[in-house]
Amino acid sequence: MRDAIEREEAHIAANYAPLPLVVATGEGAWVTDIEGKRYLDCLAAYSAVNFGHSHPLLLDAARAQLARVTLTSRAFHNDQLGPFVTALAALAGKDMVLPMNTGAEAVESGIKVARAWGYRVKGVAADRATIIVADGNFHGRTISIVSFSDDPDARADFGPFTPGFRSVPYGDAAALEAAIDENTVAVLLEPIQGEAGILVPPADYLPAVRDITTRHNVLFIADEIQSGLGRTGATFQCDNAGVVPDLYLLGKALGGGIVPVSAVVGNRDVLGVLQPGQHGSTFGGNPLAAAVGRAVVELLATGDYQARARMLGERMHARLGALVGRGVVGVRGVGLWAGIDIDPSLATGRAVCELLMERGVLAKDTHGATIRLAPPIVVSEPDLDWAIDQLEAVLADLRA
Numbered sequence: 453m454r455d456a457i458e459r460e461e462a463h464i465a466a467n468y469a470p471l472p473l474v475v476a477t478g479e480g481a482w483v484t485d486i487e488g489k490r491y492l493d494c495l496a497a498y499s500a501v502n503f504g505h506s507h508p509l510l511l512d513a514a515r516a517q518l519a520r521v522t523l524t525s526r527a528f529h530n531d532q533l534g535p536f537v538t539a540l541a542a543l544a545g546k547d548m549v550l551p552m553n554t555g556a557e558a559v560e561s562g563i564k565v566a567r568a569w570g571y572r573v574k575g576v577a578a579d580r581a582t583i584i585v586a587d588g589n590f591h592g593r594t595i596s597i598v599s600f601s602d603d604p605d606a607r608a609d610f611g612p613f614t615p616g617f618r619s620v621p622y623g624d625a626a627a628l629e630a631a632i633d634e635n636t637v638a639v640l641l642e643p644i645q646g647e648a649g650i651l652v653p654p655a656d657y658l659p660a661v662r663d664i665t666t667r668h669n670v671l672f673i674a675d676e677i678q679s680g681l682g683r684t685g686a687t688f689q690c691d692n693a694g695v696v697p698d699l700y701l702l703g704k705a706l707g708g709g710i711v712p713v714s715a716v717v718g719n720r721d722v723l724g725v726l727q728p729g730q731h732g733s734t735f736g737g738n739p740l741a742a743a744v745g746r747a748v749v750e751l752l753a754t755g756d757y758q759a760r761a762r763m764l765g766e767r768m769h770a771r772l773g774a775l776v777g778r779g780v781v782g783v784r785g786v787g788l789w790a791g792i793d794i795d796p797s798l799a800t801g802r803a804v805c806e807l808l809m810e811r812g813v814l815a816k817d818t819h820g821a822t823i824r825l826a827p828p829i830v831v832s833e834p835d836l837d838w839a840i841d842q843l844e845a846v847l848a849d850l851r852a
């Protein structure tokens with residue numbers, strides 16, 4: 453193991469601090485390292501692997517398309533793109549899809565669309581558009597996106613930054629409304645803040661944001677890149693909150709853990725502002741991505757994964773709640789997604805993740821004392837119970 457890690461570290465830019473295991477294969481909720489040890493994957497690539505590793509239907513879709521054609525660029529039509537955007541629009545209840553690749557690209561694209569909508573439809577004065585975001589946000593790593601981050605590590609030495617953003621406290625609808633002026637084109641929010649530690653806003657927050665943005669003729673852009681596509685027991689966390697945003701930003705699980713696929717999904721009155729030549733991507737909408745993305749949408753269209761995440765999530769949250777006061781100081785989350793605050797006098801989140809790894813459970817810490825659990829939705833009930841048993845055992849050892 454050490455050799456393989458050293459070989460990688462000799463030549464890889466050190467922008468991550470991975471746990472010391474080297475994965476060789478994955479199937480369902482499990483991965484196996486190069487020495488044959490198995491681990492239950494409770495990170496699922498930050499929810500990009502919602503449907504599990506090597507899902508047979510997704511692999512079939514990818515294999516079939518690999519043998520046909522994989523990249524055309526959008527200079528030509530390809531026969532996979534139409535069926536994909538039709539299916540995704542129907543899943544989201546919208547009528548237009550802008551296909552991209554990574555999550556950050558979907559966010560950048562949403563920002564560009566909102567600005568163009570502001571100037572061309574709302575009538576905002578040239579170059580004056582502002583977008584309201586929330587403190588503690590995570591929307592990706594490009595210069596414009598880190599321009600409105602408040603994470604010092606994400607920003608230090610990467611300036612100068614892109615202007616045009618205003619940040620307000622997350623969960624505070626009054627502060628959001630007060631920040632709106634005649635130049636505001638959009639509000640960009642995560643319905644649940646994932647990287648911040650699975651922060652769930654008050655139940656009336658997203659409905660209030662919907663109401664405020666509608667009254668002020670401001671777009672509501674929901675970044676569902678991590679919260680969407682089954683994780684929270686619904687197709688979108690906005691469904692759980694009973695709201696419909698103007699634009700959904702999707703990514704991560706949309707590629708089935710096989711290829712990067714992201715999208716901006718909305719209606720023609722907004723996404724229709726884009727004209728040929730104004731935005732693009734060489735790989736966006738490629739036939740391989742479209743074939744896999746359509747297979748993902750077909751899995752979600754059954755509702756089975758959303759129902760399973762809901763059912764397993766109730767089980768997981770009931771058990772995690774019982775750990776409060778026994779090494780855990782707080783638990784949050786919706787569906788099969790939990791942020792667990794470890795008692796900081798016991799250990800750091802990282803130390804807990806290392807101990808979990810020794811016991812065969814992979815999880816990831818965030819912001820020092822928090823660990824998150826987000827296993828693939830295909831995880832079995834006994835495996836999920838076993839993972840929580842391991843967390844319980846790690847905490848018991850630390851408290852002993």
Ligand SMILES: *Cc1c(COP(=O)(O)O)cnc(C)c1O
Nearest residue numbers: 554555556590591592675677678
């Ligand atoms: C991961 C994530 C992104 C960025 O996605 P990448 O594919 O890493 O660029 C954006 N928004 C949210 C909410 C995310 O969780």
